[in-house]
Amino acid sequence: MDATDSRATRLYRALLKLLPFDFRGDFGPEMETVFHEQRKEAARRGGIAGVLRLWWETIVGIFKTAPGEHAAMFAQDAGFALRMMRKNPGYTLAAVLTLGLGIGANSAIFSVVNAVLLKPLPYEHGDRLVVMRQRMGALNQGFSPSDTNDYRTQSRSLDGLVEYHNMNFILLGRSEPERVETGVVSWNYFDVFGVKPLFGRNFRPEDEQHGAPAVLMLSYEYWIKSFGGDPTVVNKTFTMNDKIHTVIGVLPPVPQYPDENDVYMPTTACPFRSDPATIANRRARMVQVFGRMKADTAVSQAQADLSGVAANLQKAYPKDYPEGNNYSVKAEALEEALTHNARPTMLVLLAAAGFVLLIACANVANLNLSRMVRRERELAVRAALGAGRVRMFRQLLTESFLLAVIGGGLGLVFSWGALNLLISFAARFTPRAREIHMDSTVLLFTLAVAVLTSILSGTAPALAARDTVVDGLKEGGAQSTIGVGRRRMRSALIVAQVAVSFLLLIGAGLMLRSFMKLQHVDPGFQPENVLTMEIALDFVKYDTNDKQRAFFETLLEKTQAQSGVQSAAASMMIPFTSGMTMTGDFQIEGQAAEPGQAMPKADFRIVSPTYFEALHIPILNGRGFLQSDRPGHPDVAVVNRTAARHIWGAKDPAGSRFSTDGGRTWTQVVGVVGDIKQYGLDKDVVDEIYVPMAQNPMGQASLVIKTAVEPMSIARGVIELLHGVDPNQPAARVRSLEQVRAESVAAPRLTSNLLSIFALLALTIAATGIGGVMALAVGQRRHEIGVRMAIGARPVEILRMVLSQGMGLALVGIVLGLLGAFALTRLLQGLLFEVGPTDPLTFVGVAAVLSAATLLACYVPARRASRVDPIIALRVE
Amino acid sequence: MFHVLLALAGDDLHGYAILKEVELRTGGKVKLSTGTLYGIIKRLLADGLIVERRARPTDANDDERRRYYRLTPQGREVAAAEAERMDEVLSIARARNLLRKPRPA
Numbered sequence: 001m002d003a004t005d006s007r008a009t010r011l012y013r014a015l016l017k018l019l020p021f022d023f024r025g026d027f028g029p030e031m032e033t034v035f036h037e038q039r040k041e042a043a044r045r046g047g048i049a050g051v052l053r054l055w056w057e058t059i060v061g062i063f064k065t066a067p068g069e070h071a072a073m074f075a076q077d078a079g080f081a082l083r084m085m086r087k088n089p090g091y092t093l094a095a096v097l098t099l100g101l102g103i104g105a106n107s108a109i110f111s112v113v114n115a116v117l118l119k120p121l122p123y124e125h126g127d128r129l130v131v132m133r134q135r136m137g138a139l140n141q142g143f144s145p146s147d148t149n150d151y152r153t154q155s156r157s158l159d160g161l162v163e164y165h166n167m168n169f170i171l172l173g174r175s176e177p178e179r180v181e182t183g184v185v186s187w188n189y190f191d192v193f194g195v196k197p198l199f200g201r202n203f204r205p206e207d208e209q210h211g212a213p214a215v216l217m218l219s220y221e222y223w224i225k226s227f228g229g230d231p232t233v234v235n236k237t238f239t240m241n242d243k244i245h246t247v248i249g250v251l252p253p254v255p256q257y258p259d260e261n262d263v264y265m266p267t268t269a270c271p272f273r274s275d276p277a278t279i280a281n282r283r284a285r286m287v288q289v290f291g292r293m294k295a296d297t298a299v300s301q302a303q304a305d306l307s308g309v310a311a312n313l314q315k316a317y318p319k320d321y322p323e324g325n326n327y328s329v330k331a332e333a334l335e336e337a338l339t340h341n342a343r344p345t346m347l348v349l350l351a352a353a354g355f356v357l358l359i360a361c362a363n364v365a366n367l368n369l370s371r372m373v374r375r376e377r378e379l380a381v382r383a384a385l386g387a388g389r390v391r392m393f394r395q396l397l398t399e400s401f402l403l404a405v406i407g408g409g410l411g412l413v414f415s416w417g418a419l420n421l422l423i424s425f426a427a428r429f430t431p432r433a434r435e436i437h438m439d440s441t442v443l444l445f446t447l448a449v450a451v452l453t454s455i456l457s458g459t460a461p462a463l464a465a466r467d468t469v470v471d472g473l474k475e476g477g478a479q480s481t482i483g484v485g486r487r488r489m490r491s492a493l494i495v496a497q498v499a500v501s502f503l504l505l506i507g508a509g510l511m512l513r514s515f516m517k518l519q520h521v522d523p524g525f526q527p528e529n530v531l532t533m534e535i536a537l538d539f540v541k542y543d544t545n546d547k548q549r550a551f552f553e554t555l556l557e558k559t560q561a562q563s564g565v566q567s568a569a570a571s572m573m574i575p576f577t578s579g580m581t582m583t584g585d586f587q588i589e590g591q592a593a594e595p596g597q598a599m600p601k602a603d604f605r606i607v608s609p610t611y612f613e614a615l616h617i618p619i620l621n622g623r624g625f626l627q628s629d630r631p632g633h634p635d636v637a638v639v640n641r642t643a644a645r646h647i648w649g650a651k652d653p654a655g656s657r658f659s660t661d662g663g664r665t666w667t668q669v670v671g672v673v674g675d676i677k678q679y680g681l682d683k684d685v686v687d688e689i690y691v692p693m694a695q696n697p698m699g700q701a702s703l704v705i706k707t708a709v710e711p712m713s714i715a716r717g718v719i720e721l722l723h724g725v726d727p728n729q730p731a732a733r734v735r736s737l738e739q740v741r742a743e744s745v746a747a748p749r750l751t752s753n754l755l756s757i758f759a760l761l762a763l764t765i766a767a768t769g770i771g772g773v774m775a776l777a778v779g780q781r782r783h784e785i786g787v788r789m790a791i792g793a794r795p796v797e798i799l800r801m802v803l804s805q806g807m808g809l810a811l812v813g814i815v816l817g818l819l820g821a822f823a824l825t826r827l828l829q830g831l832l833f834e835v836g837p838t839d840p841l842t843f844v845g846v847a848a849v850l851s852a853a854t855l856l857a858c859y860v861p862a863r864r865a866s867r868v869d870p871i872i873a874l875r876v877e
Numbered sequence: 878m879f880h881v882l883l884a885l886a887g888d889d890l891h892g893y894a895i896l897k898e899v900e901l902r903t904g905g906k907v908k909l910s911t912g913t914l915y916g917i918i919k920r921l922l923a924d925g926l927i928v929e930r931r932a933r934p935t936d937a938n939d940d941e942r943r944r945y946y947r948l949t950p951q952g953r954e955v956a957a958a959e960a961e962r963m964d965e966v967l968s969i970a971r972a973r974n975l976l977r978k979p980r981p982a
Contacts, residue, residue, distance in 0.1 A: 019912075023915075023919065026919070027915040027918070027919065030892055030915070030943075030944055031892070031911045031912075031915055033892075033893070033943070034892045034893045034896065034911050034914075035911050037893045038893070038896070038911070057908060057910045058910045058911055058912060060910070061909070061910030061911065061912030061913040061914075062910070062911075062912035063912075064912065064913060065912040065913055065915075065916035066912070068916065069916060069919075
């Protein structure tokens, strides 16, 4: 009987733990007694069944009562907390702002991480989508229509394979001719991606037949921008180039990869793609390919399958997949392709925001500690009277929680306001940026962070106060000093703040140095005062080489004559971009390629004769291009120094000849020019061969105009010249080369700016925190200082004493931060350019800055300490 | 809540006695458990409708450890007001022939 009794009592006591502490204290024993009696009677009356029913009813009763009691208690604590906050507006404001900034920063970065890295792709079956790439060695090639067809029919792991390439159309009928970026796709492109149109319909197989009426789908952004979101746009028609196109649908906002397009059309819309010669030529590699794996297929399985197809193709068509070229096909999960640029940066920023929050928490925790110190005696007395220390600490926690929630609300408002900035920042890393929203996940995360913050900033002082009673009551008189536990906690918090600030400053410092190194990279040409614009000729009107050549030569002639223009040139591609890369292999006269060996290859660039002059690219050997290099004269080319060294070796390439068509025609190298950073300041120089525009006309080129004045000031004039030559020809991407360069380094610049803001924020919070704590400490030790001075200590000795105590802590923090930095900065490696993660200059610099900041923070209170009047200090007893 | 006040209207009771009284009065229809009972008691104490009584009662059966609860004047008023309200409702119901059978005397 007794054993059952005690077990039942223990069980009941455990059940009572669901109720609040105070409630248990007030009624617990009585409830136990009553329950004991209930049990006896239930056993007597109903046996085991009766007892079990009693247990059930009791458990239900407790579960019904507990939430109400907890809520009532919280409401009471909260009311008290709000009153306290109103009485101390200074503290409340400081705490709310500090926490708000910390929580807001985390909320903002998390909304990016959530949308870009955590949420699944906004496509149905997005996890089954892959990007396919054909590679010859290390170079990515497109697919030819023949390649695409074979992969579609021969692969066994895919249930959908679609193609994509990009071209331009010209939209007429508006105030100015407009360029329309067009994605040319298989008819089932959006079906495979699992994208349903907002209005209208997707393409159907009939749309991709020859002679079918021209149709197109609008991208969401273009629909908003150019048609004002007009829902009746479906079935409207527009004239682009020579054809009338009907809008059949509007797409929802989805990430567009690899290009942002205005409209989409089926493959029959592109004359080059539909040309029978292109379809028959296995080497016309002009499209990109996406696939959808069958359900429950892993990427590795798809990869194995596709590699098998690749091997078959290589065996069947050895000439088109030459042995020496190291042909392979790669499948990459689309999700990976869309996000891998963003991942390292965003995770670093999230960590940085986390650090800022930790520092903010430490500040508020220290503030709480100091507040508790002031109420030390009151708390001690109350504790001695049994007024529930648990109650006090719960009160403190409720205060912290409310502050954190209010701060969190403020932080949410702040990050909501910064949403557009966040989206444009993230857009530089991933096309998923448009998916960034403040959704429920972000709100939940913010709430979780607020709870964590309140625990961190509220419990620290509570934990440290274990020795409240003894110390608090020991001190005679009104002067209360800080207990040992609290002092240790306070020092620990300061050390932690300094250490974490060090980490943040190191991160920001490394990124800044990296960015500055990037800025100082010599691009190999002069980007100042150069205007650029893209001109994509109407391929219907300018359908012959002669027409294309004539257009650009006329335009260049007229532009050269324009005032403010020093050199007018044209090029297939401008530096700092990679859109129009043409890589080709060739054979050098007199150097037959051995079977099984790769042929030399280079990026070919088509430029007008004045190109080198316009960009100040030095001619190192031989000559550049002349006006006489045109049809009817020998084909010439100019190579860059890297190609000369790499491919021709010690021999001077000038005079050497090469062929790109298997020996039918030969081109002579007439000069060597300096290297330029074509693809970006942080990218390597590649082998480049320049050929003159007159001998290799193109339907699309960029104007490259060296100006004597601010480049954008003559932009309008040049466009008018353009319309003078052809009023229906638009210019696009009109910008100065400096702007292009700035764009190309925008990502690292913005990242280092953001990190620097975080670091400065952290430093400010930490410094003010340390200063405040030091000031309080000095205030509390006034009596002691008075004594010291009374027995002969000089002010400067007091100053040194206080300073050394403060700086001692800071030094420990710096050393800890140093160790932490050594361990952690290698995670930044991928983001740094020519700066090692343990770059000594940065480390020394940061240590110096942090020491100076903490010295300054400690100096003011130290000086005040040295000015203490011993008489006044000793008087207070 | 009213059941507890009603139970205390007769005499000062301790916790277990209140439970039994309520169960008896309602014919077993309202069975409070310790959890619900003491939640109610706490609120009644806070509202000043009942008080605790530690003095030992004259009855030899009562346990000196127990806490007895007594209705305060306000408590008695609240109970009375509630009873009157219910009575009013009942008269209307009786007048409209809503009650199925007469209550046993």
